[in-house]
Amino acid sequence: MKKENDNKYAQITTEQCKQILQKLVQINTCQPEGNEGKLADVILEMLPENIVYKKINHSKTRASLIIKVNGETEEGGIAFVGHMDTVACGDYSQWSYPPHDAIVKGDILYGRGSADMKGGDAAMILALKWMLETKKRPKKSIYFCFTADEESKGSGIRGILEDGMVNKVDEIIICEPSDEKIGTCEKGAFWLKITVQGKQSHASRPDLGINAVEYVEKLVAELKEQVETGEVHPILGTTTASVTKLCGGIMTNIIPPTAEAELDIRTVPGISHEHILKCTEEIADRFRKEIPGIQITIEVMNDRPALETSKDSPLVKQIMKTAQMVGISTEDKGHYFYTDASQIIPEISVPFVIAGPGDDALAHCINEHISLESVRRYAKLYQKYLEKYYL
Ligand SMILES: [Zn+2]
Structure with missing residues (x-):
């Protein structure tokens, strides 16, 4: 046979x-x-x-x-x-x-x-x-x-x-x-673009400005830590978050008024993208409260579960x-x-x-x-x- x-x-x-x-x-x-x-x-x-x-x-x-x-x-x-x-x-x-x-x-x-x-x-x-x-x-x-x-x-x-x-x-x-x-x-993919609008000032007086580059960096670092410490999948491992694009700044002696970061988050089954977005919003909200005048926008660029x-x-x-x-x-x-x-x-x-x-x-x-x-x-x-x- x-x-x-x-x-x-x-x-x-x-x-x-x-x-x-x-x-x-x-x-x-x-x-x-x-x-x-x-x-x-x-x-x-x-x-x-x-x-x-x-x-x-x-x-x-x-x-x-x-x-x-x-x-x-x-x-x-x-x-x-x-x-x-x-x-x-x-x-x-x-x-x-x-x-x-x-x-x-x-x-x-x-x-x-x-x-x-x-x-x-x-x-x-x-x-x-x-x-x-x-x-x-x-x-x-x-x-x-x-x-x-x-x-x-x-x-x-x-x-x-x-x-x-x-x-x-x-x-x-x-x-x-x-x-x-x-x-x-x-794995899923969840791509975010985070834009921070701060305030420009002379770099000798950072106290008068809001440094958008520094805040975008802090925000993505916090998010990365939260996202990457989630559950471990037996085949796919953990969710990862990579900052794949970062821009901002005018010149060395100016506190940058705007900055933008793009994140490529790769999720494992069971992780909800909605939850990640909520975490991002929560961090942004805290920044908004602590730093009067800062503006933060979060845009979802790609969402594949x-x-x-x-x-x-x-x-x-x-x-x-x-x-x-x-x-x-x-x-x-x-x-x-x-x-x-x-x-x-x-x-x-x-x-x-x-x-x-x-x-x-x-x-x-x-x-x-x-x-x-x-x-x-x-x-x-x-x-x-x-x-x-x-x-
Ligand atoms: Zn292919």
Whole structure:
């Protein structure tokens, strides 16, 4: 029995992975332009003509794509989600190979987006092609979503949510790189901009001014201490708060009247962003009371909640079982950065996992690369999962 299965799965080869992934990497979908519409067309060209799909245009050049394999019922189903955009290449001269040439050396394919996450897109395409080739109608519908703009505002996944086609699924697989493991949680992101308006004076008379730079620094230091001493998550550790931008001041002999700090707070599941905002407001209120004349504004720039799927959920149990069969580790794994899950999961409240080829530590790096064998392994994971639970 086992042998028969092995033969069936052997049909996905690293050569197929290479051919598909090269095509995807060779299309430049770097932010901020994205141009994902072109990549969506390339994906459609790889598939038979009679498929059910919807191309959602966000602009003339940007689009997301949903491909649907109709199930016996319209209720429920599963969605695979992968983004098509990549971050910019940075300094081209630092790359060993041009980032859009998709050069292959042995088992490794080099290029921008190879790991994050065109490798995952390639694995999705392979599982989809296999699904279509079986000509079987799955018990429930299967959706393959290729999104635009994940690396920025997430307008692709928002467009898909607004469209509503996949909003009734029972479970979601985010095909982002998960380093040969299965991710069950991701950190949230809460970005704050804090602006302090003080009072300018001669620096020889600081008593006559309100030093905005010093107060913004005190405020963020207090907040950082409060935020970072919260609970410890078994996989993701603690919430972190980093001051990533700080500006203020006119010249050395002037007490600065304004200052601005930006904080990137990365939260663990269970930490409420509302609570963090409340803490920030409380500190600001105290400053307002103690320093007459000071003005403080707090602006939320990005708000993505931390997410976690219970290890007891059927999705996690079933995908771990399938992972074992294809040689993917079932060791605990969480993601420190947010994915499209941060937009779709809070809206439709279904279990999700992050499971895709490549090493997430290579995302956004110079000389980003991926193992073609890894792409094949995850294509097999998706294929085997669909065969076991949807056919
Ligand atoms: Zn990504």
